[in-house]
Amino acid sequence: MHTTHPIADRDALLEAACTAGLFTPNQIQKAVDRTTPGPARTAARALVTSGLLTQFQVDRLLAGRTDGFRIGPYIVLDQIGRGAMSCVYKAKHQTMNRSVAIKVFAADLTRTAEERQAFQSAAQAAGKLTHTNIVTAFDANELHDRFYLVLELVDGPSLDALVRQHGPLPVGEACEFVRQLAHGLSHAHDHGMVHRALEPSGILVTRATPSARSAAKIANFGVPRFEIGAPDFAAPEQFRAPATVDARTDLYSLGCVFYFLLTGHAPFTGGTGGEITRRQLLEDAPRVDRLRPDVPPGVAAIVHRLLMKLPGERFASAAELISHLDAVHVPVAPGSGYISFDTPIAIPYPYDSGYLTGHYGQPDGSGAYPLSHSGFGLPVVEPSPWEQITDEVVCEVTAVDLRNAPAPRKVLKLNPSVHREPAPLWKNAGFLVGAVLLAFMCVGAVIRLVAK
Numbered sequence: 001m002h003t004t005h006p007i008a009d010r011d012a013l014l015e016a017a018c019t020a021g022l023f024t025p026n027q028i029q030k031a032v033d034r035t036t037p038g039p040a041r042t043a044a045r046a047l048v049t050s051g052l053l054t055q056f057q058v059d060r061l062l063a064g065r066t067d068g069f070r071i072g073p074y075i076v077l078d079q080i081g082r083g084a085m086s087c088v089y090k091a092k093h094q095t096m097n098r099s100v101a102i103k104v105f106a107a108d109l110t111r112t113a114e115e116r117q118a119f120q121s122a123a124q125a126a127g128k129l130t131h132t133n134i135v136t137a138f139d140a141n142e143l144h145d146r147f148y149l150v151l152e153l154v155d156g157p158s159l160d161a162l163v164r165q166h167g168p169l170p171v172g173e174a175c176e177f178v179r180q181l182a183h184g185l186s187h188a189h190d191h192g193m194v195h196r197a198l199e200p201s202g203i204l205v206t207r208a209t210p211s212a213r214s215a216a217k218i219a220n221f222g223v224p225r226f227e228i229g230a231p232d233f234a235a236p237e238q239f240r241a242p243a244t245v246d247a248r249t250d251l252y253s254l255g256c257v258f259y260f261l262l263t264g265h266a267p268f269t270g271g272t273g274g275e276i277t278r279r280q281l282l283e284d285a286p287r288v289d290r291l292r293p294d295v296p297p298g299v300a301a302i303v304h305r306l307l308m309k310l311p312g313e314r315f316a317s318a319a320e321l322i323s324h325l326d327a328v329h330v331p332v333a334p335g336s337g338y339i340s341f342d343t344p345i346a347i348p349y350p351y352d353s354g355y356l357t358g359h360y361g362q363p364d365g366s367g368a369y370p371l372s373h374s375g376f377g378l379p380v381v382e383p384s385p386w387e388q389i390t391d392e393v394v395c396e397v398t399a400v401d402l403r404n405a406p407a408p409r410k411v412l413k414l415n416p417s418v419h420r421e422p423a424p425l426w427k428n429a430g431f432l433v434g435a436v437l438l439a440f441m442c443v444g445a446v447i448r449l450v451a452k
């Protein structure tokens with residue numbers, strides 16, 4: 001609904017915020033105190049700065065909207081994502097103050113009684129799942145013919161976004177995320193639930209904190225599946241015989257996710273959806289250890305066992321997968337909180353040319369991991385030194401233990417003992433002067449010889 005009054009000044013803005021139900025009586029007085037009569041935009045800035053409204057809220061109010069700020073007992077704070085069939089909002093429970101994510105589905109999805117029933121059943125089943133590696137579903141309801149799910153708010157990116165931003169993960173960290181996801185799947189399978197659409201964009205990762213490492217969480221357990229999701233993460237039986245789908249179907253998709261974490265892409269890429277489907281059904285995926293030689297044979301064997309075409313050739317259960325992962329055990333880099341998603345790392349970089357090579361290690365000097373294999377070693381500052389610098393520099397990077405670092409954490413800093421690799425001989429000025437002098441002396445000697 002659009003308000004009939006244009007939002008021109010402070011008073012109109014405050015009135016609209018009250019109509020939208022954004023202020024408690026106590027907050028109205030605070031809002032008046034923190035703003036001065038005048039243009040609405042100036043008042044809006046003051047309200048955001050004082051934390052009384054969010055940017056999302058003032059933008060919507062200034063656009064003349066007073067609707068869409070409340071979903072049941074929740075106040076909408078921000079829009080955090082948009083999928084093919086839903087919109088995800090950050091919201092806060094009005095009285096409990098708990099922050100949540102609310103996934104609101106398109107009205108088209110719940111037109112018929114069967115579709116509504118499917119959403120309700122999926123939500124009820126998901127409500128039974130309580131596991132650190134599954135996004136918890138707290139509540140489900142309908143608002144203006146739209147079905148919505150109230151979910152645990154995960155403060156980090158999806159695995160898809162993470163790999164696209166940082167590149168493939170170090171092997172130990174990929175194994176650890178897959179182990180966590182297998183624990184989540186095992187819990188769901190024990191409750192008789194199969195996900196059917198596991199893919200990197202539907203797996204969210206929490207930020208590392210001083211006391212906890214990142215955790216991977218499977219989203220969308222409460223969403224009914226009417227059709228196959230992304231074909232590049234779907235198991236052969238989902239195309240061949242959808243009625244036979246079982247827990248091992250999720251293990252195939254988890255194998256595709258594992259492959260993606262290690263290589264940056266799904267096992268079968270390129271071509272249309274139909275072409276990918278054909279290859280899922282008929283072809284063996286290229287060996288992961290060919291594409292990524294530092295993947296140990298034991299880990300590659302697990303990935304390809306998960307990707308077997310026949311469910312009976314995969315692991316029998318997520319629990320069996322976990323025992324195999326434990327047996328090959330590739331450790332996570334010491335001190336790593338896996339990946340840090342903190343604010344961009346400011347790397348003091350003293351050179352205007354060169355590229356970073358070298359190792360990172362612990363502050364105590366232990367450990368020496370190639371920078372390129374450090375999940376958190378890749379600079380994320382703009383402009384990236386990796387792209388800008390063209391002359392070779394060898395440096396050391398000290399990894400700060402995420403678990404003990406005070407906030408705000410600087411994840412990496414260049415060791416002050418950063419040094420430039422000696423310039424090649426032909427680039428050395430002394431060498432050039434010496435060479436010229438020598439040439440003159442030689443020419444002089446030849447002339448003298450000839451003169452004699």
Ligand SMILES: Nc1ncnc2c1ncn2[C@@H]1O[C@H](COP(=O)(O)OP(=O)(O)OP(=O)(O)O)[C@@H](O)[C@H]1O
Binds near residue numbers: 084151202
């Ligand atoms: N529980 C959550 N906590 C935090 N952010 C979330 C949560 N769920 C989803 N998001 C964010 O919203 C984005 C869109 O999520 P959504 O689940 O709608 O994506 P999708 O699976 O691609 O879409 P769809 O299910 O509509 O096909 C995600 O990439 C993520 O950034």
